[in-house]
Amino acid sequence: MQATQQVGAAGHHEDDSHGHGPTGLMRWITTTNHKDIGSMYLMFSFVMFLVGGAMSLIIRAELMSPGLQYVSPEFYNQMLTLHALIMVFGAIMPAFVGFANWMIPLMIGAPDMAFARMNNWSFWLLPPAAILLSASIFVPGGAAGTGWTLYPPLSIQMGMGMDMAIFAIHILGMSSIMGSINIVTTILNMRAPGMTLMKMPMFCWTWLVTGFLLIATMPILAGAVTMLLTDRHFGTSFFNAAGGGDPVLFQHIFWFFGHPEVYIIALPAFGVVSHVIPAFSRKRLFGYTSMVYAIAAIGLISFFVWAHHMYVTGIPLTGQLYFMYATMLIAVPTGVKVFNWVTTMWRGSLTFETPMLFALGFLVLFTIGGLTGVVLAMTAVDIQMQDTYYVVAHFHYVMVAGALFSAFAGLYYWLPKWTGHMYNEGLGKLHFWLSMIFFNVAFFPQHFLGLAGMPRRIPDYAQQFADFNMVSSIGAFGFGFSQLLVIVVVFQALRGGAKAAARPWEGARGLEWTVPSPAPHHTFEDPPAFDPAESEA
Amino acid sequence: MDGQRLNPDLSPIGVTAAEPLPRSGGNRRVVAVSLAVVVGSLLFVAAQPRLYRSFCEWTGLYDIDRAEQVAASSIPSRPVTLEFDANSHDNGLRFRPETASLAVRTGEIVNVMYRVENTRNTTVIGQAVPSYGPQHAGGYVKKLDCFCFKQQTFAPHEVREMPVVFVLDKKLPDDVNTVTLSYTFFEVPAGSVTSPAAGKRS
Numbered sequence: 001m002q003a004t005q006q007v008g009a010a011g012h013h014e015d016d017s018h019g020h021g022p023t024g025l026m027r028w029i030t031t032t033n034h035k036d037i038g039s040m041y042l043m044f045s046f047v048m049f050l051v052g053g054a055m056s057l058i059i060r061a062e063l064m065s066p067g068l069q070y071v072s073p074e075f076y077n078q079m080l081t082l083h084a085l086i087m088v089f090g091a092i093m094p095a096f097v098g099f100a101n102w103m104i105p106l107m108i109g110a111p112d113m114a115f116a117r118m119n120n121w122s123f124w125l126l127p128p129a130a131i132l133l134s135a136s137i138f139v140p141g142g143a144a145g146t147g148w149t150l151y152p153p154l155s156i157q158m159g160m161g162m163d164m165a166i167f168a169i170h171i172l173g174m175s176s177i178m179g180s181i182n183i184v185t186t187i188l189n190m191r192a193p194g195m196t197l198m199k200m201p202m203f204c205w206t207w208l209v210t211g212f213l214l215i216a217t218m219p220i221l222a223g224a225v226t227m228l229l230t231d232r233h234f235g236t237s238f239f240n241a242a243g244g245g246d247p248v249l250f251q252h253i254f255w256f257f258g259h260p261e262v263y264i265i266a267l268p269a270f271g272v273v274s275h276v277i278p279a280f281s282r283k284r285l286f287g288y289t290s291m292v293y294a295i296a297a298i299g300l301i302s303f304f305v306w307a308h309h310m311y312v313t314g315i316p317l318t319g320q321l322y323f324m325y326a327t328m329l330i331a332v333p334t335g336v337k338v339f340n341w342v343t344t345m346w347r348g349s350l351t352f353e354t355p356m357l358f359a360l361g362f363l364v365l366f367t368i369g370g371l372t373g374v375v376l377a378m379t380a381v382d383i384q385m386q387d388t389y390y391v392v393a394h395f396h397y398v399m400v401a402g403a404l405f406s407a408f409a410g411l412y413y414w415l416p417k418w419t420g421h422m423y424n425e426g427l428g429k430l431h432f433w434l435s436m437i438f439f440n441v442a443f444f445p446q447h448f449l450g451l452a453g454m455p456r457r458i459p460d461y462a463q464q465f466a467d468f469n470m471v472s473s474i475g476a477f478g479f480g481f482s483q484l485l486v487i488v489v490v491f492q493a494l495r496g497g498a499k500a501a502a503r504p505w506e507g508a509r510g511l512e513w514t515v516p517s518p519a520p521h522h523t524f525e526d527p528p529a530f531d532p533a534e535s536e537a
Numbered sequence: 538m539d540g541q542r543l544n545p546d547l548s549p550i551g552v553t554a555a556e557p558l559p560r561s562g563g564n565r566r567v568v569a570v571s572l573a574v575v576v577g578s579l580l581f582v583a584a585q586p587r588l589y590r591s592f593c594e595w596t597g598l599y600d601i602d603r604a605e606q607v608a609a610s611s612i613p614s615r616p617v618t619l620e621f622d623a624n625s626h627d628n629g630l631r632f633r634p635e636t637a638s639l640a641v642r643t644g645e646i647v648n649v650m651y652r653v654e655n656t657r658n659t660t661v662i663g664q665a666v667p668s669y670g671p672q673h674a675g676g677y678v679k680k681l682d683c684f685c686f687k688q689q690t691f692a693p694h695e696v697r698e699m700p701v702v703f704v705l706d707k708k709l710p711d712d713v714n715t716v717t718l719s720y721t722f723f724e725v726p727a728g729s730v731t732s733p734a735a736g737k738r739s
Binding site for chain 1: 563567568571574575576578579581582583585586589590596
């Protein structure tokens with residue numbers, strides 16, 4: 001039990017109560033325990049979140065007023081590229097893998113992940129990749145400055161920072177594939193007796209589909225960047241028009257990965273919210289079966305809509321129409337989910353603790369982001385808005401207010417289970433309200449900037465955009481510094497605070513609440529009894 | 538399990554279940570299927586350059602301006618007489634075409650040499666400027682390469698042959714049957730020996 005309380009205090013860890021395995025730093029390097037690895041994933045992702053956040057503040061500082069103030073255009077491009085790569089691959093994805101590691105074995109009554117040793121490898125591949133990405137700023141030519149989409153011909157021309165980014169993506173891809181195989185196997189094979197697929201917790205369902213999406217699409221990205229690498233160094237011409245290749249081919253391959261990637265980020269977020277909203281509404285999740293089908297439908301359709309990122313590349317009218325309608329089709333299962341969450345709250349006995357606040361923030365802001373997504377799906381509109389700040393506002397509403405808010409909802413929801421202590425509710429609520437207000441101050445004006453025609457990925461802009469950019473920058477700095485509260489909240493909960501009951505939330509359901517808080521180092525060594533009548537379904 | 542409903546709050550940890558685990562296949566099988574998907578995706582992306590090309594050729598998307606090219610190629614080629622002329626502007630350059638006239642067809646690549654001799658004892662820098670007869674035929678002379686594209690430097694008494702490569706556009710108006718291509722070599726004044734583009738930048 002000592003072990004889980006010492007999360008985050010690797011340096012001065014005393015021997016764990018089970019009396020086996022190495023201690024100190026070596027314990028964390030060699031651990032195969034899903035809870036340790038989950039904690040490491042979460043800490044890693046939070047560190048990366050701060051690094052990526054600092055980069056976004058460099059961007060917003062530069063954009064605070066027109067003209068070039070603090071950084072060169074080249075460095076600006078590198079910052080926006082690394083900000084995106086680090087946030088997507090270093091912060092959001094590992095955060096949800098961390099949740100999966102911690103919670104899926106507890107939710108399904110399994111003693112650990114299916115492949116505990118591989119789990120350790122999946123995690124320890126991440127730091128080298130993060131170091132490669134971050135160190136690329138300091139090599140000659142600097143980091144990749146192409147945007148996270150790495151479009152050729154620019155990505156073929158950049159310096160060795162680009163090669164480092166490519167290798168980092170290879171390593172991250174391997175980590176994701178191993179992690180996904182592990183999670184999928186755990187979910188399929190290690191559920192408690194009686195827990196059929198249609199009775200299992202929603203978070204497991206979202207991860208089952210996410211795991212499949214990752215296994216299917218990460219090799220696509222790996223292949224695309226490998227072709228970039230051979231174009232750069234080995235004389236091939238996959239994407240080089242002068243050698244008979246086609247740069248547009250890269251865009252097709254990238255977005256064939258890139259669009260499912262959007263749902264790889266969003267689906268686990270849906271899963272977390274599907275636990276938090278019922279718990280604080282004191283009702284079961286409305287429409288469990290339709291939720292499962294919606295998740296599967298979103299996962300499936302995400303493979304067939306990639307070219308809505310490419311309306312201006314000269315694809316024919318028939319193609320534009322097909323991709324427009326197919327993209328709008330995704331709004332149907334997503335709408336099913338949103339209405340199910342709302343209906344779950346209908347006539348519930350609602351309370352608004354921090355996890356619920358973040359889940360509601362998610363619900364409202366993600367829906368706004370989804371609506372601007374439907375707007376952008378329209379070809380005629382998108383040709384006007386392509387690469388403007390409207391797009392930036394859209395995907396920050398679904399990525400930050402969607403995935404990140406949901407991750408915070410999950411953090412506050414399960415923190416008592418992890419640490420054994422209740423977090424400071426006042427600070428949690430403060431964190432939510434600061435995040436909610438500053439997020440909207442930062443990103444809502446970007447809709448107006450985009451509609452007025454301000455292009456993205458450029459460090460300077462015309463005078464008429466100055467006021468909204470100043471507002472947006474103030475919001476960004478406020479949002480960034482508000483996140484430091486998380487460190488205080490988590491540190492306080494680790495050190496002490498009100499003792500958490502095994503089930504600190506009276507409306508919460510699921511096997512994870514049947515183990516004591518903090519969760520012992522080893523749980524469910526024998527399969528628990530699972531009562532289907534008490535499941536979420 | 539329905540027979541033994543338990544209070545979820547009190548469901549004890551470590552109760553060994555009577556039922557077997559609900560396995561949908563052994564771990565090996567899930568890993569094998571997953572790795573098959575990974576390999577399938579890798580093969581899929583490796584086949585993309587070929588698939589993409591075949592798809593675009595099959596649908597005719599590969600060449601988005603093919604329709605325009607087809608339209609252009611439907612204009613028949615016809616014979617035209619080309620005449621070549623050369624003048625120098627009192628600068629010691631002896632300048633003449635190697636061919637005085639040539640019968641060609643429109644749409645055909647024409648390659649003609651001009652000969653320049655520097656008769657002076659000093660280096661001469663010159664720029665050739667074209668003119669066309671009739672004047673409106675100039676727009677239909679599509680040059681691929683020409684000595685007139687840049688300034689030329691001639692060492693004392695140097696003799697040099699220089700090419701002009703062009704295509705007569707098939708859209709050349711029907712009333713034009715003879716096109717005259719004339720070049721005049723002007724001397725670039727000493728002291729301004731940079732190219733015009735470089736001069737503008739400085």
